[in-house]
Structure formats: structure tokens, C-alpha cells
Amino acid sequence: MLFRWFCLLLCVALCHPQPTTNHCTRDDGCDRQTALIEQALAMLQTMDGRLESMDRRLTTVEQRMEKTKESEADHTNGTRCRWSKDGRRSCYKVFVQRKTWSEARAYCQALYDGADLVSIETHAEDLFLVYMTQELQINYDHFHTSGRKDAGGAWIWLATGEPFGYTGWASGEPNNYKGNEDACAFVNNDLYKPTGDKRRNVYWNDVPNIDRHGFICEFH
Numbered sequence: 001m002l003f004r005w006f007c008l009l010l011c012v013a014l015c016h017p018q019p020t021t022n023h024c025t026r027d028d029g030c031d032r033q034t035a036l037i038e039q040a041l042a043m044l045q046t047m048d049g050r051l052e053s054m055d056r057r058l059t060t061v062e063q064r065m066e067k068t069k070e071s072e073a074d075h076t077n078g079t080r081c082r083w084s085k086d087g088r089r090s091c092y093k094v095f096v097q098r099k100t101w102s103e104a105r106a107y108c109q110a111l112y113d114g115a116d117l118v119s120i121e122t123h124a125e126d127l128f129l130v131y132m133t134q135e136l137q138i139n140y141d142h143f144h145t146s147g148r149k150d151a152g153g154a155w156i157w158l159a160t161g162e163p164f165g166y167t168g169w170a171s172g173e174p175n176n177y178k179g180n181e182d183a184c185a186f187v188n189n190d191l192y193k194p195t196g197d198k199r200r201n202v203y204w205n206d207v208p209n210i211d212r213h214g215f216i217c218e219f220h
């Protein structure tokens, strides 16, 4: 942008009428001066076009780098890792053994130092889990997360102590079916597509914490 302003100012300077003492005549090469100015303008236009092209290429490279960061996968032992935009690395491991919420959390916490049930704080993280379960070809439905409803009815990620910000509830959820649904499950099938949402197979459902489901552990 600065370069374009510079070019514009240069053009104005070149094209602006010169003081009388500098005026040329046909005899002292005025045509030649005009040709040189036109040539300089043409060169500037070409350079501007090239800069725009470089801008576009740079943007594409930056977008590719961002995408690579977001989807960086560690294929060791079924674990997948990603970098969030704030530079934080999170790793996930999916389990299909059916456990209650308490059993699943204890399993995660015993797995690695600092590991816990997953907390899904962003849409990007939500999508990553979808792609991960698809990539691992896990044909399963509900997975326990660290999301729980407190006594006041507020939803909290117990692994971090933070209240829900981003949410991916399915249409009609959380519905507290039969009055005992207090755990947030990540769901990976097409049964509850969110209304008007183009996300693929991303939605959450509140379920009883004593229900046995698969679960996803998160660690850093």
C-alpha cells in the first residue's frame, strides 16, 4: 500500500507542470521528455501489477501455513495434535470403550500428566475432533467431554474450570431429557444436525453422566 502511494506521488510530481524556467520546447526535446514520463508510468503500472500478484501469492501461502498448523497430526498411537491460533498445542486421544462420565475422566487423568476429558472451546477445535474421528474411521456416536452442568444450571468445562463460551449444541439440545442430563457429549453422527449450520456432523447433546459412552481425552 505504501508503495502505491509512493508511485502516485511520483506520478503527480512527474506530470505536474514545471516552473517556467524548466519548460521545454519542441526544439529542446519536449517530446522525448513526454515519452520518458510515459515509459516510467508504464513501468510503475507493471510493478504495481507484479506487487499485487505477489500479495495474492503471499496470502495463499499464509493461508496454507495456517491450515497446516491447524491440522498438524501426530499419528503416533492414535493420538492427534493441533496448534490453536494462540500458539497452544493440544493433543487428543479417542476411546470407544463405554464408560460413565466419572470412569472416563479418571481414565483420562491416569493416562498422561495433565490429561483430562476434552474441553471444546472453539469451533476449530470442534471441527478438528470431527475430522479426527472421521480419519480414524471411528463409527461411534456419543463421547464424554469434560462439560458438566453445575447446580445453578450453568455449563462448565470441568477440566479447565471455564464456563462454556463457544457451543455446538444440536438443534433442540440441551433438552435435559427426563430431567437428569447433566453431561455434555460430543456426537459424531447425522442424527442431530444443527439447524442452518453447515458444519459436518458437529453437535453436542446433554446426556446423563451415568450413561456409558466413548470418551475423548485432551492433553498438552
Ligand SMILES: [Ca+2]
Pocket: 090, 118, 119, 120, 121, 125, 218
Ligand atoms: Ca480444548
Ligand SMILES: [Ca+2]
Pocket: 173, 174, 175, 176, 177, 181, 205, 206, 207
Ligand atoms: Ca439431551
